[in-house]
Amino acid sequence: MFEMLKARFFQGYRTGKFPPAAPNLPDHFCGRPQVEAHADIEAARALCPTHAWCEKAGAPAIDTGKCIFCGKCAACGVTFTREYRMAAMTREKLFADASPYTPEEQLDRGIRKMCGHSLKIRQVSAGGCAACELDFNVLNTLAWDMGRFGIQAVASPRHADAILVTGPVSRNMLLALKKTYEAMPKPCWVIASGACAVSGGIYAESPDVAGPVDKILPVDLYVPGCPPHPAVLLEALLRFIGRM
Amino acid sequence: MMDFLMLDNGAACAVNAIPCVEMAEFRAALIDGVTKQNCRVSAFCALDINSEKRLLAVLLDSALKKLKLLSSKVGTAYPALTCDAPAFHWFEREIWEEHKILPEGHRWLKPIRFSAPDAEIGVTDYFTLQGEAAHEVAVGPVHAGVIEPGHFRFQCMGEDVHFLEIELGYQCRGVEKLLSGGPDVKTLHLIETAAGDSSIAAALNYCAIAETMNHVEVPPRAVALRTLALELERIANHIGDLGALAGDVAFLPTSSFCGRIRGDFLNMTAKLCGNRFGRNFVIPGGVRFDLDDAGIAELQKKVLQGEKELFHALGLMFDAPSVLDRLENTGVVTAETAREIGMVGVAARASGVALDVRRDLNCDDFIPETVRGGDVLSRALVRKKELVHSLDVVKRLLAELPSGEVQTPCPATLTASTLGIHLVEAWRGELCHLVLTDENGKIRYVKIVDPSFHNWFGLAMALRGQQISDFPICNKSFNLSYCGHDL
Ligand code: SF4
Ligand code: SF4
Numbered sequence: 001m002f003e004m005l006k007a008r009f010f011q012g013y014r015t016g017k018f019p020p021a022a023p024n025l026p027d028h029f030c031g032r033p034q035v036e037a038h039a040d041i042e043a044a045r046a047l048c049p050t051h052a053w054c055e056k057a058g059a060p061a062i063d064t065g066k067c068i069f070c071g072k073c074a075a076c077g078v079t080f081t082r083e084y085r086m087a088a089m090t091r092e093k094l095f096a097d098a099s100p101y102t103p104e105e106q107l108d109r110g111i112r113k114m115c116g117h118s119l120k121i122r123q124v125s126a127g128g129c130a131a132c133e134l135d136f137n138v139l140n141t142l143a144w145d146m147g148r149f150g151i152q153a154v155a156s157p158r159h160a161d162a163i164l165v166t167g168p169v170s171r172n173m174l175l176a177l178k179k180t181y182e183a184m185p186k187p188c189w190v191i192a193s194g195a196c197a198v199s200g201g202i203y204a205e206s207p208d209v210a211g212p213v214d215k216i217l218p219v220d221l222y223v224p225g226c227p228p229h230p231a232v233l234l235e236a237l238l239r240f241i242g243r244m
Numbered sequence: 245m246m247d248f249l250m251l252d253n254g255a256a257c258a259v260n261a262i263p264c265v266e267m268a269e270f271r272a273a274l275i276d277g278v279t280k281q282n283c284r285v286s287a288f289c290a291l292d293i294n295s296e297k298r299l300l301a302v303l304l305d306s307a308l309k310k311l312k313l314l315s316s317k318v319g320t321a322y323p324a325l326t327c328d329a330p331a332f333h334w335f336e337r338e339i340w341e342e343h344k345i346l347p348e349g350h351r352w353l354k355p356i357r358f359s360a361p362d363a364e365i366g367v368t369d370y371f372t373l374q375g376e377a378a379h380e381v382a383v384g385p386v387h388a389g390v391i392e393p394g395h396f397r398f399q400c401m402g403e404d405v406h407f408l409e410i411e412l413g414y415q416c417r418g419v420e421k422l423l424s425g426g427p428d429v430k431t432l433h434l435i436e437t438a439a440g441d442s443s444i445a446a447a448l449n450y451c452a453i454a455e456t457m458n459h460v461e462v463p464p465r466a467v468a469l470r471t472l473a474l475e476l477e478r479i480a481n482h483i484g485d486l487g488a489l490a491g492d493v494a495f496l497p498t499s500s501f502c503g504r505i506r507g508d509f510l511n512m513t514a515k516l517c518g519n520r521f522g523r524n525f526v527i528p529g530g531v532r533f534d535l536d537d538a539g540i541a542e543l544q545k546k547v548l549q550g551e552k553e554l555f556h557a558l559g560l561m562f563d564a565p566s567v568l569d570r571l572e573n574t575g576v577v578t579a580e581t582a583r584e585i586g587m588v589g590v591a592a593r594a595s596g597v598a599l600d601v602r603r604d605l606n607c608d609d610f611i612p613e614t615v616r617g618g619d620v621l622s623r624a625l626v627r628k629k630e631l632v633h634s635l636d637v638v639k640r641l642l643a644e645l646p647s648g649e650v651q652t653p654c655p656a657t658l659t660a661s662t663l664g665i666h667l668v669e670a671w672r673g674e675l676c677h678l679v680l681t682d683e684n685g686k687i688r689y690v691k692i693v694d695p696s697f698h699n700w701f702g703l704a705m706a707l708r709g710q711q712i713s714d715f716p717i718c719n720k721s722f723n724l725s726y727c728g729h730d731l
Pocket of ligand 1: 044047048050051052053062066067068070072073074
């Protein structure tokens, strides 16, 4: 007992200050992209592994739901800002063009009132590379401690308010995903986390993939990234429940 | 055994140089290699060479430090190797599932990943146990925790597990198929995400193959930075596993400390390239980013700090009798079983089988960390020992990083009609990539053999005779990859 208290003292209090302080992001962090006026769109298109280029109001934009943030197009006139607030409640809001980021207007789908202080999440991993779920798990560690905001991963879908899906939804996970969703009491919310879940990501063209998630379930929150940095995901969840 | 083609790790050869022998000779050579010459099966697959279907075997001979290749023409069936050399069992099931080539006499012919378009995942004839006291427990694909999907069926007598059958395939998304036709803008990302927690190891394999085919020499500084990234990957994952084990036996201090310290090491990888899993860092010809002096100093400080906190946290766990009691003698896999079924990596070394690509193919003075027990505790101890080693490597590299460039230009193409192969000791165990190109230099076929592919059956063996409640810690002690297996 005494040893453990000593250990606790030695290891210190290490929960991050984010939020409200800004998160610690790595030097080479690729946040929300911004397409510069001089950007060579054709060249950028040609080297993009996930065909992430799209159009927004007639202008070229990057669909951050497809982008895996490999940063390759930085050489073609795309600036990767340090903006980590990237999640959106509609697919179109993920399109990043030349304009700088403006915080998304929250669509109230009832979640703030019902889950503002307690959000129980059932995670379902469906055909990705496992890094997305690893970095969701990290929010449980004491470095991020999402429990302080009442957010918790639960074992049973029956106890869950939201389902957080990672991966492009492999054909082999389709049934299990549907069943998990059906087992949740309604109303419930669906979160697609990571490029795979949002758009199929790098696996979008695979015949073994049945997704992305919004082909199967009504998605309420899209979180870009490959995988989304824990700060991106935590910010997304907190904004979603009206805590940011 | 004159017939084998001997290759160094990372070497390439012309497709026509792969020896092709009669099936009887092929079988005899492989069975002899595995059962008598102490070779292990690094890859065994079916592919088209010169428009004929062949079986290709890659054995690893640690005494010669060589990879030994041999192939044989095959029709729709051949006598199974599994009966004589069980290490082939999973490979033969894979070949049967993917190519409909029947290994005659294989006693357990079921799909391993239900990859056929008309396959119904999880629907197969499971082993069952008859009798009044027998009962069955089915778990998954969606598990209680935040982990990947897989289906486990326990045949129990009371609390005791008589047999565990593991059905995978839920993560199957066709990685190998997507790779064919490359190399293109997607290739490296697909390679890196086959198993997302081993991205560095996988990228190293592919890049080594691409570099050999293009005769590109990687600058020493890039080699050092790659090794640094690989060891950081190993460290982060080993810490995570030990923390998770502590969590599973409800020893919360180590569990929570390790969870955080693992994150600190992932952040060191992110320091190298911006991504916590090292994505986009290793590229053909070198690495994408250099590390400046300030970065080196920062990492050195963080490594020292992390090391201190880590061994303190681990000390708590390994000094606690209640933890040791739970881990010791739980989930034993004997050395004999490990060898026979072809286990690799941490799990094999924990059963006293000293195999490690770092010694078996690469450098002479590396000594694999082994422990004899074969139980959960041994698998934990191997990780702890490897952490010491990896941290030393990291500190040494940071202190003596060679100067110079970090990239040599490397064409994005591959040589035509060539086979390239490279293995690396990833944190779980040996990871093997084999790339075969067509006459235009396009990828015709990629075979990825994740360490988990060798080891899933080991987990099933570990559960025999255990209490069903021991499953979580046995599973954590292996911590195998579902996506790396399912591809
Ligand atoms: S950073 Fe995104 S948009 Fe740019 S090339 Fe990579 S995936 Fe495509
Ligand atoms: S989005 Fe990227 S990190 Fe997440 S599962 Fe897909 S490939 Fe892995």
